Amino acid sequence: MLIVLSGEGVTDLGTREPAEVGAGFKPGPMSKLVDLIYEEELGYSPSDCDAYRFITKPELKVASQNKPRILPGSKKRQGQIYHYAYARALASIAKKIGKQKKTPTIALLFRDCDGSNTAENTRWEKLISSMEQGFAAAEHKRGVAMIPKPKSEAWLLCCKKETPSCESLEEESGNDASPNSLKKQLEEQMPEGCNCETLFELAEKCWGCPKQRAKLRTMSSFKYFEDKLRQAIRTP
Secondary structure (H helix, E strand, C coil), X not given: CEEEEECCCCCCCEEECCCCCCCCEEECHHHHHHHHHHHHHHCCCHHHHCCEEECCHHHHXXXXXXXXXXXXXXXXXXXXXXXXXXXXXXXXXXXXXHHHHCCCEEEEEECCCCCCCXXXXXXXXXXXXXXXXXXXXXXXXXXXXXXXXCCHHHHHHHCCCCCCCCHHHHHCCCCCCCCCCHHHHHHHHCCCCCCHHHHHHHHHHHHCCHHHHHHHCCCHHHHHHXXXXXXXXXXX
């Protein structure tokens, strides 16, 4: 099974060098979480057997423009349309790769939910729904939406917090310009710096601790992602 994934930057799912699909993939902290969950399910790590195919955001944008970006049903906001189009494009790419390699594929799309703490409280649910509709439009049954609420810093900050639950982090502002942004909070907790390597190690250490892992699961956005990924891995 291959995992065809696409994110936003080096400190979420990672990056790829050189610019050849599947080559030189450098995983980030979010893909480390993918790796660890996958390994729990199947007993081996996808990164150890070259099971990732990374699609850059610009590549996905081009692919999404090859088809009409119209959601079924009522009118949608621009952000929802993009999520729908990107999910459908990534699922189509995953299906094509799966056919070429003669193996099942998972299409995993990462996006931050973002938004301020005054943004509509249904934003996350609508973005999830848009991605799911996109996967369905491409007729790909192993699509996984990875949308931290409000952003990946909340999940990573949960790994550093000495609290029994991390639910409240999902209600904070996703705006980096806010006085006490999640980005600033994480930087304060990471004196070694918030680069790809240090955040990768944080995610790995966090998942290896049952107490920290349980705290992550108190966050609805993380629990949704984990459940969907496990379901995709188990789908025949």
